[in-house]
Amino acid sequence: MRMTAPTPDSSPAAAPARRRVLSGLGAGTALGAVAVATAGSATAAPTAAPAATPAATPAAAPFAAATTTTDPVLHLLRRATFGPTPALVAEVRKTGTTAWLDAQLAPLTAVPDPAMDALLKRWTRLGWKTWQVRERLPDTDRWAVMMEVVESHLARALFSRRQLLETVVDFWTNHLVVPVPSSEVWDNAHLFQRDVVRRHALGRYSDMLNAAARHPAMLKVLDNADSTKRAPNENYGRELLELHTVGVGNYTETDVRMSARVLTGLSVDGESGLFSYKPQRRYVGPVKVLGWSDPNPVAEDGVAVATRYLTYLAQHPATANRIARKLAVRYVSDTPPATLVTKLAQVYLANGTAIAPVLRALFLSPEFAASVGQKVRTPYEDALASCRVLGLTPEPAPTSGDSNLRHLFWALGSFGQAPMGWPAPNGYPDVAAAWNGASSTLNRWNFHLGLAGNWTLKAMTRPAVTTFVPSPLPSTYAALVDALAARLFVTLTAAQREAICRFVDHAPSDPLRAGSAAVTWRLPSIVALLLDSPNFAIR
Incomplete structure (x- = not known):
């Protein structure tokens, strides 16, 4: 059973003007093209999550015109957090990136x-x-x-x-x-x-993999709870090989059948709902998967046999390569360098499948340092980064279940990426090409405007956007836009700066005066436009 997410709460957009300025912000990019086509509407129907992971494209190719800083602190925080904040940037500048990473x-x-x-x-x-x-x-x-x-x-x-x-x-x-x-x-x-x-x-992936195989949630979701020696259910045995460990191309259909037999008996107690090993369901006899084999002589030893099998899979070189590549796709590039993947796989195996050493090697690698601008935030990450950079704080404990966090959950569903909401066992895609849909993009833009105007997630208090304006007041409109962009960790091109100034009907060099619309009622729209830009979308 699954629920349909309602449309999130969001405010109407100033559609025609935003259409023009968003075109200027993203001219020549996929996001800019979407802006021209869709920014005339204030709302759009919730978009479904992509049906399948598309073929990998060169890193952040759809956002090639976006500009981002090579500042190593901001680069690290864009990848290793859900978005930098002024306080966190100051902390990391003080401690240093390596010291912060080691603590994390x-x-x-x-x-x-x-x-x-x-x-x-x-x-x-x-x-x-x-x-x-x-x-x-x-x-x-x-x-x-x-x-x-x-x-x-x-x-x-x-x-x-x-x-x-x-x-x-x-x-x-x-x-x-x-x-x-x-x-x-x-x-x-x-x-x-x-x-x-x-x-x-x-910790160690081998421990996680074994823990998952003994957990009722995994056993029920992948149907192993109903698997028996007479009718082995191949769902978990297949996904274990295809998705959790060695990956497609490294096993045969015979391996899948044997994998299912190895996992028989790992089940769930109907009364308590807890993990239960059921020897009466256990397949007994020699089993062989890839290069692993076991005589598997008695039903009572099924848990031990399954443990040896899962540990073998976790330590398999193909698993090392697959986990290394997935981590590199998450934190480095849609198409990570083969040299980096090989190096991370070696670290994984040398450390008994421990993940922390792999991540340390990843973040300290020259490949990571050279990957600025090569990842794009997913809708989920974009929403979280927007909330974090605008300084939202936890709401008071709600008196009912109608919390702002629940509103955020439903909003993310309308973007196509509610947390834990992917219904298939392969997980959400993590490449830029998967998230270029017009509806999802427009929902993000409306979400940004709602946040900046304090119309969305209102129970989570935040600083007024007027506090983002420096004192003394910047002398020109260009200086104001630059100051706001710096506060939001957005690096603008000259054309983008001018587009935002034109949005408030001024040239970049025009003098800025106290009380002008740009620092009063139109200020939330400027902040939202900066969050709408391809530059902010870069992870």
């Missing part, structure tokens, strides 16, 4: 996060065990804990100081896919996130 790779000990820890106490049901969820929630409220999962996921991404951890958690959430909300995991999705994804996000 040991977040539980090196990055105190008391404000986030206090905020998480709001979602009390995340600590419930499966039987408590089943006993305490009526049938009419079965989605309650799952909504706490996505709300807390968004809260951490927005407000946690452990930003790198949150991006990695999101990466693994999109790798070991358990769709939320979903009727199959209403009583255990929160425990999958806690015990599988978060617990092992920066």
